[in-house]
Amino acid sequence: MNKKFQENLISNSIRVAGSASIIFILLIFFFLLREGLPTLVEVSPKDLLNTRWYPIEGLFGILPLLSGSLIVTVFSILIALPLGVGTAIYLGEIAPQRVNEILKPTIEILAGIPSVVLGFIGILVLSPFMRETFNLPTGLTAFTGAFLLALISIPTIVSIAEDALYAVPKTYRDAAYALGASQWQVIWGVVVPAARTGILTAVMLGVGRSLGETMAVMMVTGNAPTMFTGLNSFISPIRTMTATIASEMGEVASGSTHYHVLFFIGILLFIFSLIINVTSAKSLKKLSNKGRAQVVS
Amino acid sequence: MKRNTPEIIFFILLIFTACGSRNPQNNAQPPAASAQTYIENKGSDTLVNLALAWAEKYQNDHPEVQISVTGGGSGTGFAALINGSIDVANASRGIKPEEIEEAKKNGFEPVEIIVANDAIAVIVNPENPISELTLEQVSRIYKGELTNWKELGGEDRPIVRLSRETNSGTHVYFLETVIRLGSSEDKAIFSADTLLLPSSEGIIAEVSDNPNAIGYDGLGYVTKEVKMIALAGTAGDTYILPSAETVISKQYPISRHLFMYTRGQPEGVEKEYIDWILSPEAQAIVTELGFVPVIPVEKP
Numbered sequence: 001m002n003k004k005f006q007e008n009l010i011s012n013s014i015r016v017a018g019s020a021s022i023i024f025i026l027l028i029f030f031f032l033l034r035e036g037l038p039t040l041v042e043v044s045p046k047d048l049l050n051t052r053w054y055p056i057e058g059l060f061g062i063l064p065l066l067s068g069s070l071i072v073t074v075f076s077i078l079i080a081l082p083l084g085v086g087t088a089i090y091l092g093e094i095a096p097q098r099v100n101e102i103l104k105p106t107i108e109i110l111a112g113i114p115s116v117v118l119g120f121i122g123i124l125v126l127s128p129f130m131r132e133t134f135n136l137p138t139g140l141t142a143f144t145g146a147f148l149l150a151l152i153s154i155p156t157i158v159s160i161a162e163d164a165l166y167a168v169p170k171t172y173r174d175a176a177y178a179l180g181a182s183q184w185q186v187i188w189g190v191v192v193p194a195a196r197t198g199i200l201t202a203v204m205l206g207v208g209r210s211l212g213e214t215m216a217v218m219m220v221t222g223n224a225p226t227m228f229t230g231l232n233s234f235i236s237p238i239r240t241m242t243a244t245i246a247s248e249m250g251e252v253a254s255g256s257t258h259y260h261v262l263f264f265i266g267i268l269l270f271i272f273s274l275i276i277n278v279t280s281a282k283s284l285k286k287l288s289n290k291g292r293a294q295v296v297s
Numbered sequence: 298m299k300r301n302t303p304e305i306i307f308f309i310l311l312i313f314t315a316c317g318s319r320n321p322q323n324n325a326q327p328p329a330a331s332a333q334t335y336i337e338n339k340g341s342d343t344l345v346n347l348a349l350a351w352a353e354k355y356q357n358d359h360p361e362v363q364i365s366v367t368g369g370g371s372g373t374g375f376a377a378l379i380n381g382s383i384d385v386a387n388a389s390r391g392i393k394p395e396e397i398e399e400a401k402k403n404g405f406e407p408v409e410i411i412v413a414n415d416a417i418a419v420i421v422n423p424e425n426p427i428s429e430l431t432l433e434q435v436s437r438i439y440k441g442e443l444t445n446w447k448e449l450g451g452e453d454r455p456i457v458r459l460s461r462e463t464n465s466g467t468h469v470y471f472l473e474t475v476i477r478l479g480s481s482e483d484k485a486i487f488s489a490d491t492l493l494l495p496s497s498e499g500i501i502a503e504v505s506d507n508p509n510a511i512g513y514d515g516l517g518y519v520t521k522e523v524k525m526i527a528l529a530g531t532a533g534d535t536y537i538l539p540s541a542e543t544v545i546s547k548q549y550p551i552s553r554h555l556f557m558y559t560r561g562q563p564e565g566v567e568k569e570y571i572d573w574i575l576s577p578e579a580q581a582i583v584t585e586l587g588f589v590p591v592i593p594v595e596k597p
Binding site for chain 1: 369370372373376395396399454455457462463464469484486487489490491492493494495499502503506507509510
C-alpha cells in the first residue's frame, strides 16, 4: 500500500512537471491573445499595415518593425551559419584534443556574456569602426545589429552542431576512410550530410535566438522605424519588433490602444517562432530520411 | 565545463554582491532607530542624476530616510505613480489630463512641484563648422526637409538626426516646441529615419563620435565632447547659447520646468524631503549639475 502510494506520488509529480511547460505556454498564449487581440478592433487593418510607426500620434503601422526584424535576423544568420558550423566541424573533426580543451570553454564563455555588454561594445567600438570603414552616415545600422546577433547565436549553433557531428557513428567514418577518402572528403561527403538534421536544428535555434534578442539590438541599430528599400537598408538604421516592445512597454497606460498594439506585436513574434519551430521539425523529418538513405546506399 | 560556466559566473556575481555591502553608517545605527522610511522615486531620465545627487546628500544628513531613485522616462514615472509602486515621480513634462484622470480613478490627486529648470541644448560634433541655427532650421532638419549640412552652409555631409525615445519627456517637449514651433495645429512629426536612442548618454556618445550627427539633450547632460548650437527664435533674433543665465533671463528659446509629482499633498518625511529640495542647499546642487535652479518667478 505504502509502496503503491509512493509510486503514484512520484509518477504523478513527474507527470505534472512534464505538462507544466505546455500549461505555461498555453497560459502565455491566452494572455497575449487577451491583451493583443483588441488591436484588431481598435486599429483598422489599413492603419496597421501602414509604413509609419509613431505611436504617440496614433500611427501604428507595424510594417517597418516587421521589416527591421527580418533584415537583422536574416543577416545575422548569414554571418553566424558559416562561422558556427565551421567552428563545430573544426572542433569535432579536425582540432587536436589540446586545442579543443581551450577552444570549447572559450566559446562557452562567449555564450555567457550578457547581451547588454555586447551592445555596449557595439556602441563604443563596432559602430564607429563601421562608420569610418564603410564611410556611412552613421554606424548604428542593421548590419551592426546583425553582427552582434551573430556573436550571440554562434555559441548555440556551435554546441548543437557539434553534438550532431559527434552523434554520427564512427563506423561511417571508418567505412569512408577504408574506401580511400581524404579527411576533407570524409567530413564534407559523409559526416556533415549524416549530421544535417542536427545542423539544421542548430541554425533554427540560432534564428530563434536572433529574432528574440532585444537589448543588444536596441542599443546598436538606431531604432529608426524605416522600411526595407533594397540592399542599402542593410546599412541603414532600423527598428526591430523586440526593441519596440522593450522601449515602449514601460511608458504605455495599460489598456490603451498603444498597449494593445505592443501585445499584438508580441503575438506576431510568438507566431513567428512557432512557424520556425514547425517548419524546422518538418524539414528535419524529410532530411533525416533522405540523409540516412544517402549514407546507407 | 558546460555545467560549470554558469556556476562560475554565479560565484563571481556573489563576490561582487558581497563587496557592495551597505554603508558602514547604516550598520552603526543603534537597533532602536529601526524606524526606516523609504521614499521610492522614479521617472524622467533628464532628472535622474539630479535626483540621485539630492537623494545621496539627503540620506547622508538623515540616515533614517532611504531614497531609491530610478530613471525610465517621465511617462514611466507617471505610470508607476498612478499604479502606486512609487511615492514621488520625476518628470520633464507636465502631467497629461488622461494621467490625472487615471490617478483620480486610483483615489488620489497628483500634486506638482517645480524642482528645477532645464534648457534643451541642440548639439553637434565639434568638427561640424555650423554653430548657429534658427528654430525653424532645426525644425526643418528634424522633419526631414533638410538632409545635407551643405544646405545650411556646412560641409557636404548627410545629416543624421538623433532623438530620445518617444517615452521621454524631452522627446515630447522637442516635438511640440521645436518641430511644431509651438503651434498646436501643426501635425508635423519626426522624420521616419530619425534615430531613437534609449538614453541621453547614447545621444552624447553618438554625437561626440559622428561628425554627421545632430542631437538634442538636457543642458545637464551636455559634455565637452560635443558642441552646443546657438539658437535664435527667428532669423532676425540674436543667436543665444544655452546657459543658466540665458535660461533665467528667458533669452534662450527652448527651456522648460522639471517637476516632481506626489500622491496628494506631500506629508511627513516626503514633505520634509521636498521642502529641502527647494532650499538653497539643494538648489546649489542643481547649479553644480548644469541645470538651472528654481528662482522666485519675477514677472516683468
